[in-house]
Amino acid sequence: MRLNGMRGAAGLAAFALAITLTGTLTGGPGPARAAEPIKIGVPAPLSGAYASAGIDIVNAAKLAADQINAKGGVLGRPLAIVPEDDACDAQTAVQAAQKLIDSGVVAVAGGYCSGAALPELSTLHRRNIPYVLDASTNPQLTEMGYKDAFRTIGRDDEQGPFAASFMTNVLHAKRAAVINDNTTYSKGLAVATVAALKKDGVDVVYNNAITPGQMDYSPVLTRVAALNPDVIYFTGYFAEGGLMVKESRQLNLKPVFMGGDSNQDPTLLKTAGSAANGMFITTAPLPQFLSGAKDFVDDYTQKFGHGPGPYSAYEYDSIGVVAKAIADAKSTAPQAINAALAQIRDYPGITGNISFNEKGDRSVAVYIVITVKNDQFAPYMRLDAQGQWVSMQ
Secondary structure: OOOOOOHHHHHHHHHHHHHHHHOOOOOOOOOOOOOOOEEEEEEEOOOOOOHHHHHHHHHHHHHHHHHHHHOOOEOOEOEEEEEEEOOOOHHHHHHHHHHHHHHOOOEEEEOOOHHHHHHHHHHHHOOOOOEEEOOOOOHHHHOOOOOOEEEOOOOHHHHHHHHHHHHHHHOOOOEEEEEEOOOHHHHHHHHHHHHHHHHOOOEEEEEEEOOOOOOOOHHHHHHHHOOOOOEEEEOOOHHHHHHHHHHHHHOOOOOEEEEOOOOOOHHHHHHHHHHHOOOEEEEOOOHHHOHHHHHHHHHHHHHHOOOOOOOHHHHHHHHHHHHHHHHHHOOOOHHHHHHHHHOOOOEEEOOEEEOEOOOOOEOOOOOEEEEEEOOEEEEEEEEOOOOOEEEOO
16 A cells, blocks of 8 residues: 555544554554444445446545554544445435444445435434535535535535536537436536526526436437537436437537536446547546545555546545544544534645535535546646636646
8 A cells, every 4th residue: 555655645644643642542553453443334326327436435435444544543443434325315325324323333424426415414413423425516415504514525506607617618608508317416516507607698598307217318419409509518427428428429419518527437438438529527626637646546446456436536535534533533422523523624635635614515626627538538627726717638
């Protein structure tokens, strides 16, 4: 494991060093001694259409825990990752959250679909168990006033204006079509994007939903294309996104095809093949595009035999901030962990420094635009400190 020189490793190791200095961790550095593990729950889709994303999230959590345990654990105890399948389904999510509670987790870090994360959060909140979200971006998750909800990634109402700005200022779109899939996440991103487009003076000629899981979306795409949009922005998930971009190429549609941040999964590339080339996706930076995540990518690839998924780095950092909060609190009591999480400032994660605002959101969320080039995701453009679009190629 390459911990030396790794930006994220500084974050994962910081709490271990602090505990060693205060004498709480006995025996000095090295693998954690046999002791009752500190259980951290990881709810994610481990079955169904989005299982690949969920497995990548769980893998990242396990990698983070292994590296923390190699440095001595937390409070003299090893971390134990407890995965639970929520299938991106609200009812299953409630059951998954209850199973995590029953297993004795002191904190939870994970989530993928906002529609599953919302009932998970409500269930965990009744026990004051902290939930650090790594991928669920619906604003409602941190707008309910819960003091046990935190997020290492941005929100849909931040991504929507970002996407609209790209369409307006880079693509110079005058007419846009926005398609969602009726899920909580997708509808939230669509609402935020449509509002920003209208504010920018773009004519939104289509704003409607598809039904996920269908085998053919060409009738919808043909109907949308007849409205002459300059760009089609799909805010749903990669399973449908890959099929839609493939069919749009087969139909020789002229609008630029864009996707939101649930389309940057490698599965989209497998589904769409070369038809995905030229597609744009708005997203938080992928691990391979993060300067501080090189060693993480290498370690992940070595351990699991393939590269990390798009949210793996954010899950890795979620486990890191939970461990830091437990160390800072010197306690595994959920309320003490919540209080310590609220005080996290400039945690040196591999996705950048992490601080939480009063709502539990990441204080500074970063988005970029990627494209598909030569059948691979490639960085395309970002906003600089002055709010100007600059190339990443």
